[in-house]
Amino acid sequence: MTENITISVDAMGGDHAPRAVIHGADLALRERKNTRFIFHGRKEQIDPLLEEFPKLKAACQVRHCEEVIAMDEKPSQALRKGRNVSSMWMAIQAVKDGEADVAISGGNTGALMAMATFCLRPMEGISRPGIAAIWPTVRSDIIVLDMGATIGADARQLVDYAILGSALARSLFDSEKPTVGLLNIGTEEVKGLDYIKEASKILSQANGAGFTYHGFVEGDDIGKGTVDVVVTEGFVGNVALKTAxxxxxxxxxxxxxxxxxxxxxxxxxxxxxxxxxxxxxxxxPRAVNGGVFMGLNGVVIKSHGGTDEIGYKSALGLAYEMARSNLIEKISDSVKRFPVHVAASELPSDSEAKSA
Amino acid sequence: MTENITISVDAMGGDHAPRAVIHGADLALRERKNTRFIFHGRKEQIDPLLEEFPKLKAACQVRHCEEVIAMDEKPSQALRKGRNVSSMWMAIQAVKDGEADVAISGGNTGALMAMATFCLRPMEGISRPGIAAIWPTVRSDIIVLDMGATIGADARQLVDYAILGSALARSLFDSEKPTVGLLNIGTEEVKGLDYIKEASKILSQANGAGFTYHGFVEGDDIGKGTVDVVVTEGFVGNVALKTAxxxxxxxxxxxxxxxxxxxxxxxxxxxxxxxxxxxxxxxxPRAVNGGVFMGLNGVVIKSHGGTDEIGYKSALGLAYEMARSNLIEKISDSVKRFPVHVAASELPSDSEAKSA
Known part of the structure; x- marks a missing residue:
């Protein structure tokens, strides 16, 4: 008998919440019967929906929260208003308290990132969290990060993304030594921004750290699936994702x-x-829905806000797999295995090498 | 009777030069019979090819250059070695000397940019040249720049790209007031990098400057054709192009x-x-081949290096259209019409507002 996986769900996040969320959870439960759910949100809206899904009703708890974070709320505002009381915060808090294995929300990305960082705190050895996307390619799915958790990065943060992304690749793809590439504009060593070249140097010295460093990759290498993990700064990653x-x-x-x-x-x-x-x-796009917030003491999945029950089913399936594969332990293990990480953490945390 | 358009061609640039270049020129001549060509390169390789294309032979001159710039040469090296003697330099020099209306090369992009900037010099009122791409969308073709002429940008340079891109849009699309959007990660005013927000402020105040400022656009707006001109920094633009x-x-x-x-x-x-x-x-991709180097006292077109005669035909057609539409005058006119350009040029030229 497999152990249950408990997913803490912000039932109010997203354009079609809570209906799409609850319906999606029912679909997810049919595929993975040992899933349990904790729904956070307005009981008077959630309870009537659960009457339509008796199996789901038997596999979940509902925790009432009055407060809901709006899609256009600024992160700082959301944090002030929603801390300890909103469905989004409470979904994350359940992971912190050890009641759930993973949290998920389709709400405001900035607010979710702020709350997750504030509540769960960055993991030891990781300077800044990132959002990873699972990206379908002609070869197989790959990981691309950061998708815009933060904008701007320095060499150390790119190295952190390589550690996080390779841990995710090991969790998802069953590959012991995923390949990692740094996104650049040209694969020659002479090209690119200084902080990317600096990160490349560090990663070149880190062979044996749970991944194989491939070197620079370009935009068209993403769709080709040239590497298992593509590392880039959040602004560029977000533009690449949306352009694709x-x-x-x-x-x-x-x-x-x-x-x-x-x-x-x-x-x-x-x-x-x-x-x-x-x-x-x-x-x-509903089939591969869900950004993975990585680098915190707990995993949070961001679903597309505009998706329907099919999209939520995919995101909940991803959350389940993240929990089942012990992603947090894999990351923590990666951090320890990274041989030059001490050197990397001694780099300035806001490199002046940002400009060309 | 229409006047002739003279294109100065680096016959040695690109993987399949000079054959693909010469063959492409013959195809281009069939479509636009009043084109004249000046080919720069090794006479002993070019002359025998011209025997195959008698009509082209009658419409061109060949100027011998021994020196050819290699695809992997560093720009500084290329400039040192190739100035005044290479086929690439001489192709540009003919534009400066008024012998040709436009220059074209399929060679090393960095070297071409360096030589073009050195030889032709930036236009008055433009702080830095950019490379514009013609991007097919579901609505119609649009302009996206910068494609990586330089990496890193400040507010002033983004404003320059808006001026350059809108002039190109007026040349190519017969639209008196093209719409301009700034590429960002979210269309809300609160999001994005500081230098992009600063550029947005300047552009908002510049309505009436030969374009309509639309505001921020995201990666997926490129393919939708939301605006006629998408402005972005060179690293991001290059990644977006290759990802697409x-x-x-x-x-x-x-x-x-x-x-x-x-x-x-x-x-x-x-x-x-x-x-x-x-x-x-x-x-x-051969149908829309050619990046337009803009912001210099003369137009230079960069063809894909790996393309064949069909690709060269497209790039030469683009060069022809650029010359026919008096792009340089349109840009110069745009610079003058931009009402807050003085204010923009007073911005620091390497803004400290680069990080988030």
Whole structure:
């Protein structure tokens, strides 16, 4: 008999909360029957929904919170107003208190990051947390971080991201020595920003630290799956992620338009419909939903706020896998295994080497 | 009778030079018969090729240069070695001397940028040149810059890119008041790096300057075509471009695989082949080849180094259009029309507001 995995859920986070959240949890429970849920939020909204999902009702607790963090609230404001009382905070607090294995919210990203950092605190040896994305590629899924937990980075923080990302890759992909690449604009050693070159030097010396350092990669290496983990600063990572999403939608639009251009093509599309459905499924952003907040004493998953029950099901599945694979222990182990980490932590924490 | 447009060509730049360059020029000449070419490079390699293209031979001059800049040469090295003697330099020099309307090279980007800047000098009122890409979107082509002419930027340089990009949009798209957006990670005013927020303030006050400032845009707005001109710092722009290229290739691979998955789908692909060919053509990177070096006293086009004659034909067509539309005058006019440009040029040229 496997042990239960308990997920602490901000039931009020996201555009279609709490319905999409609760419905998604029911779908997630069907796939992973040993999941237990703690829902935080307005009882009067959650309880009637649970009547529709009796199996889920038997596998969850509901904790009432009056306060809900708005999507446009500033992180500082959210922290002031929502600490100890909001559904978002309480979802995180349950992880801190050891009641749950992992927390999840589809709410305001900035507020969630601020609360998670404040409540769970950065892990020892990690200077700053990051958000990792699971990125589908032609080879297999890979990890890209940081997706915008913070903007601006120095060499030390990029090294931390390499440690965090490789621990996540070991958790998710069953690979003992994932490959790590630093995102740059050109793969030659002479190019790029100074803090990236500095991070590259440190990572080159760190072979044997639970990952293999590949060197620099470029934007098109992400979709190729050249490495298991792509490390970059949060602003760049966020732009890359959204540009890729935009491009995928753009190509899908081109394809739809082309297939409707004449009746022979429409006939072709009819015959190819199973293939086109498979393609659509492969490109469905709901299938790989969830950013992983890493580097804190506890794992928090951020779901897309605008997603539906299918998206929440995916994010809850990701949360489950993170808990099951003991991600926190893997990270902590990675930090210890990193041979030059002491050297890295002696770097200035806000490198002047930021400009070209 | 239309006047001739003279393009000065580095015949030795790129992986398949000089053959792909010469062949591409012949194709370009067929589309725009009033084009004249000055080829710079090794006469003993160029002359025999011209025998294959008699019409092109009659429309060009060949100027012998022994020196060729290697693809992996450092810009400083290239400048030292290649000044006044290399095919790349001489191609640019012909624009400076008024012999040609525009220059083009498929060679080493860093070296080309260094030589172009050194030879042609930045335009009055522009602090730093940029490389603009023509980016296909679901709406129409748009301009994105900087693509990595330099890395790191301050508020003033982003404002310069807005001026340059909008002038290019007016040249290419026949739109009197193109819309300009600043690339950021979130469209709320509170988010983003300080130098981007500062640039946004300046641009907000500059309405009436030959463009309409839209505000912040995100990565996925590029493919949507939300604005005519997307302005960003060179590192981010380069990563966005390559990530988009990678994603487009990734989706194409998914599609190919899906269509081959069973015979019914293969039959469908057969019927839809005209649509799929149209899609392939739309996504062919050779069709929109050419980065535009802007902000110098003369226009230089950078072609992809790895492209073939089709890619060169596109890049030469772009060069022709740049010359025909008097891009330099349009930029100079934009600089003058920008009402707060004096204020912008008083900003520190290496803003300390770079970090978050």
């Amino acid at each position: 999403e935009g491009t995928a939608r753009q190509v899908a639009t081109y394809l739809r338009t082309a297939l409707k251009s004449n009746w022979v093509s429409m006939l072709g599309a009819f015959f190819a419909s199973s293939a086109l459905t498979a393609l659509r499924r492969k490109m469905d | 290229e990678g994603t487009a290739r990734q989706v194409a691979t998914y599609l190919r695989t899906a269509l081959k998955s069973n015979w019914v789908s293969m039959l469908g692909a057969f019927f839809a082949s005209s649509a799929l060919t149209a899609l392939r053509r739309k996504m062919d």
